Every structure is written in C-alpha cells, then in structure tokens.
Amino acid sequence: MDDKVIIFDTTLRDGEQVPGCQLNTIEKIEVAQALExxxxxxxxxxxxISSPGDxxxxxxxxxxxxxxxxCALTRAVKKDIEVAAEALQYAKRKxxxxxxxxxxxxxxxxxxxxxxxxxKRAADAVKYARKFVDDVEFYAEDAGRSENEYLxxxxxxxxxAGATVVNIPDTTGYCLPEEYGAKIRYLKENVPNxxxxxxxxxxxxxxxMATANxxxxxxNGARQVEVTINGIxxxxxxxxxxxxxxxxKSHHNLNLKTDINTKLIFSTSRLVSxxxxxxxxxxxxxxxxxxxxxxxxxxxxxxxxNRENYEIIxxxxxxxxxxxxxLTARSGRAALNHRLELLGFKFGKEEIDDIYHxxxxxxxxxxxxxxxxxxxxxxxxxxxxxxLKLDLLQVSCGKSLIPVATVGMKINGEVHYSTASGNGPIxxxxxxxxxxxxxxxxxxxxxxQAITKGSDDLGKVHxxxxxxxxxxxxxxxxxxxxxxxVEAFIDAIAKIA
Ligand code: KIV
Ligand code: ZN
Numbered sequence: 001m002d003d004k005v006i007i008f009d010t011t012l013r014d015g016e017q018v019p020g021c022q023l024n025t026i027e028k029i030e031v032a033q034a035l036e037x038x039x040x041x042x043x044x045x046x047x048x049i050s051s052p053g054d055x056x057x058x059x060x061x062x063x064x065x066x067x068x069x070x071c072a073l074t075r076a077v078k079k080d081i082e083v084a085a086e087a088l089q090y091a092k093r094k095x096x097x098x099x100x101x102x103x104x105x106x107x108x109x110x111x112x113x114x115x116x117x118x119x120k121r122a123a124d125a126v127k128y129a130r131k132f133v134d135d136v137e138f139y140a141e142d143a144g145r146s147e148n149e150y151l152x153x154x155x156x157x158x159x160x161a162g163a164t165v166v167n168i169p170d171t172t173g174y175c176l177p178e179e180y181g182a183k184i185r186y187l188k189e190n191v192p193n194x195x196x197x198x199x200x201x202x203x204x205x206x207x208x209m210a211t212a213n214x215x216x217x218x219x220n221g222a223r224q225v226e227v228t229i230n231g232i233x234x235x236x237x238x239x240x241x242x243x244x245x246x247x248x249k250s251h252h253n254l255n256l257k258t259d260i261n262t263k264l265i266f267s268t269s270r271l272v273s274x275x276x277x278x279x280x281x282x283x284x285x286x287x288x289x290x291x292x293x294x295x296x297x298x299x300x301x302x303x304x305x306n307r308e309n310y311e312i313i314x315x316x317x318x319x320x321x322x323x324x325x326x327l328t329a330r331s332g333r334a335a336l337n338h339r340l341e342l343l344g345f346k347f348g349k350e351e352i353d354d355i356y357h358x359x360x361x362x363x364x365x366x367x368x369x370x371x372x373x374x375x376x377x378x379x380x381x382x383x384x385x386x387x388l389k390l391d392l393l394q395v396s397c398g399k400s401l402i403p404v405a406t407v408g409m410k411i412n413g414e415v416h417y418s419t420a421s422g423n424g425p426i427x428x429x430x431x432x433x434x435x436x437x438x439x440x441x442x443x444x445x446x447x448x449q450a451i452t453k454g455s456d457d458l459g460k461v462h463x464x465x466x467x468x469x470x471x472x473x474x475x476x477x478x479x480x481x482x483x484x485x486v487e488a489f490i491d492a493i494a495k496i497a
Contacts, residue, residue, distance in 0.1 A: 011229045014238050015232040015237075029064045062092075073098075075099075097137040098139070100140070103143070148187075156194075199224070213239075227240060231284075232272070232278055327369040337352055405422070446462075457479070
C-alpha cells in the first residue's frame with residue numbers, strides 16, 4: 001500500500017505574509033474552505049500573536065473548518081503559545097507550531113545566545129504548548145544551515161518534550177537537494193526517538209530548488225510537506241502544493257500518495273491568485289496559463305496525433321478542461337484545421353489553403369490568433385469574392401495635420417482611386433469612398449468594438465448605412481482599426497447592389 005504524505009498548507013500564513021497578499025477574515029475563510037475541499041490535511045491559519053486580524057482569522061477559520069487540523073504559529077515564547085491556544089479554542093482538531101532558530105547565524109546574530117540555551121528554550125516551548133494541545137509541531141528555523149549533529153540533539157530534545165511533528169525548514173532556500181535529503185536521512189538515522197514524530201519539510205525557493213528539496217526530503221523519510229498554493233510565500237516563495245501533489249501522483253513507483261483531489265487544483269490556484277492579487281506566472285508548472293499550451297507546429301501536430309507525445313499530465317487531472325493549441329505564426333495547417341473543426345467549420349483543401357494564407361498574414365501582425373479571429377477568417381472564405389473591395393488605403397493624420405485619406409477601391413474587378421479630407425482619418429476615408437460610388441448613403445450606426453486583450457489584437461467594426469429608406473449592415477475586423485472601418489463601410493455598401 002502507498003505511504004501517505006501529509007499536506008500541510010501554509011498559504012494563509014507563510015503565503016499571506018507576502019507584501020500585497022494580505023486577506024481579510026472573510027477571504028481567508030473562503031481560501032480555507034477551498035483548501036478543505038482540495039483535501040489538505042493541515043491548514044496553517046496564521047500567527048495569532050502577530051496582530052488582532054491574524055488572531056481573529058484563526059478563530060473564524062477554526063469555526064468554519066471541520067476536517068483539516070488547524071495550526072497556529074508561535075515563537076518559542078510563552079505568551080505566543082497562550083494566545084495561539086486561545087485562538088484555536090473552536091478548532092475541532094488543533095495544532096500549535098512553535099520553534100526557534102538553530103543555525104549558527106540565528107543563534108549568534110539573531111537570538112544572541114548559546115546553543116545550550118536554544119536547546120532548553122526549544123524543549124520548554126514544546127512542553128508548554130503540550131499543556132494546551134496534544135498536537136505540537138516544532139520548527140528548527142534555518143535548519144537548512146544548521147549543523148546536523150546539533151540539530152539532531154535539538155530534535156531529540158523536543159520529541160522528548162512532546163513534539164508530534166518536527167519541521168526542518170530550509171528557511172533561506174540555500175540547501176542543494178542532495179544536502180537537504182541527507183539532512184533528513186541524518187535525522188532519521190541519528191535521532192534515537194525519531195519514530196515518535198513525523199518529519200516535516202518546509203522549503204523556500206530562493207534558488208529555485210524548493211520542490212526538488214521537498215522531494216528529496218520525502219524520499220529520505222519526511223512524511224509531511226509544508227507547501228502553498230501557487231508556491232507563494234516569503235521572498236521567492238515556498239514549495240508549491242500543486243507540484244508535490246502531481247509529482248507524487250505521476251511517479252507511481254515512489255509508492256506515495258496524498259489525499260489531494262487534484263481536479264480542484266486549478267480552481268484553487270485561481271481563487272488564491274485572484275484574492276491575493278498575485279498573478280500566476282504563465283510558465284508556472286501545473287497551473288500556469290501555458291502549462292498545457294502547445295504553440296510550435298511540430299508539438300501541435302504531435303499532440304493532435306496523441307496527447308501523450310508532449311504531455312505527461314492530462315490537464316483534466318488538475319481541473320483544466322483540455323490542453324490548448326495556441327495558434328501563432330508557427331502553427332501548421334493541421335492545427336488550424338483542427339480549430340476550425342472544433343468551431344464547427346468543415347472546409348475542403350482549397351478553402352483551408354486560402355484560410356491558412358489569410359491566417360499567416362494575420363498571425364504576422366498579432367501574436368496569438370483566438371477563436372473569434374478564426375471565425376472571422378472562416379467567414380471571409382464563406383462570403384466569396386465581392387463586387388466592391390478595398391484595394392488601397394493611405395491616411396495621413398496627427399496633431400496639427402488635416403486628416404487626408406486616399407482610397408483605392410476595386411469595383412467589379414477594376415481599381416478606382418479617390419482622395420478626400422475630413423474631420424478625422426475615418427471621416428476622410430469614408431468621404432473618399434462616397435466619391436467612388438454612385439449611390440447616396442447615410443451612416444446610421446458605427447460601432448468600434450473594444451480590443452479584447454492587448455494593443456495588437458483585432459479591432460472589430462459594425463456599421464449600418466441607410467440607402468433609400470433601407471438599412472444595410474457591414475462588418476470587418478483588422479488589427480488596423482481605420483482599415484477595419486473602411487472595409488466595414490464598403491461591406492455595407494456592397495450589399496446595396
Ligand atoms: O521558513 C521558516 O523557517 C518558517 C518557520 C516559521 C516555520 O516559515
Ligand atoms: Zn517559511
């Protein structure tokens with residue numbers, strides 16, 4: 001049977017410490033409920049002595065949550081422990097997380113004391129916390145840079161004092177994976193009473209090794225991991241929950257499991273990101289926008305033949321509907337045709353060639369082609385050749401310039417030109433168009449639709465013109481909004497005939 005790895009989530013404590021990520025109590029409850037649904041085992045809800053807001057949040061989360069253990073952080077200080085115990089009074093299952101620095105840096109420069117005194121304070125804090133709760137976790141702050149022999153003595157002492165979990169934080173994210181793994185193994189092999197406690201990892205990502213270090217901790221005997229959603233946390237962050245959950249799920253040969261309902265990973269990631277105003281980087285493993293997106297032609301073709309050619313995780317497993325094929329200038333006909341079919345279009349080879357040609361022209365102008373663009377490209381083919389068509393448009397406009405436009409319009413196969421001025425470039429171009437047609441038209445409605453994503457996106461123009469009491473509708477889309485306007489105007493006029 002697979003061994004269980006306990007998921008201790010510290011999004012609401014180490015994650016929430018990040019400047020700009022602060023949540024109010026209601027938001028924290030929302031996150032805690034999402035974490036409970038996700039299946040985490042322990043929720044570190046806050047550091048109650050640090051502020052009245054943190055205290056209140058621990059109280060309210062304790063009331064709102066049923067299954068996970070609610071944990072409150074303290075320093076190895078009596079008052080901290082008393083306040084934490086009070087904040088946890090409504091928790092169905094509760095844990096106090098107390099600790100002190102054990103590295104030469106912390107002992108000498110932060111706490112300004114001796115290793116012997118640290119050892120005593122550590123054991124005393126655990127003993128005191130056990131007066132309030134049965135479940136006490138001890139953290140040896142900066143264990144990553146602590147000397148193994150001394151660390152082992154501290155861990156032995158705190159377990160003797162009643163610690164149920166011993167946390168070995170790589171507080172500064174300094175350790176190499178090998179080194180961190182060896183530290184956990186050293187404790188497993190050299191702390192006589194280690195079987196009476198669970199070893200926990202708590203890794204920071206300063207050198208981008210938090211996940212690797214956590215994995216090495218697990219491989220060497222840790223059975224609890226301290227993690228956050230999206231890897232948020234102090235400085236470069238903590239180990240990302242979603243990464244550990246999916247590593248353990250993907251590598252069956254480790255014979256390890258978690259109780260995480262991985263299908264809720266994506267929604268939880270976005271909830272935390274939105275509430276904390278902390279965007280998820282596009283290439284973030286598991287939950288980044290590009291984590292299941294394929295943009296190169298070769299990869300797109302491979303994925304369309306068999307998803308597993310380029311994907312080790314089925315996106316559905318983490319709550320993402322499907323992998324996405326991002327259509328760019330590097331996409332091939334196979335990817336374009338696939339998208340056209342998903343959108344309900346069926347074209348023959350010649351039509352696909354025509355759309356592909358237009359697609360490449362558009363893709364050169366904008367980075368990413370979306371479904372709306374594809375529909376428009378497909379629509380252009382449906383309509384076939386038109387009797388009126390914009391062939392050339394040249395405008396000059398700007399501050400202190402009189403807007404002037406020259407329009408070249410193909411009328412039944414022959415190009416005619418006209419130049420006009422106006423109160424703006426669009427007005428000038430429309431007047432030039434009117435000079436080229438024999439009909440009287442009145443512009444009734446002119447709607448330029450807002451760009452959806454970035455300044456390189458398509459602008460869409462809807463136009464209504466009136467001719468002899470009847471309305472005619474025109475539409476166009478182009479990255480150049482003036483061209484789109486003139487095309488839409490001509491589209492409407494062409495319908496009069
Ligand atoms: O990184 C760290 O050492 C911590 C402890 C308070 C557990 O966050
Ligand atoms: Zn930390």
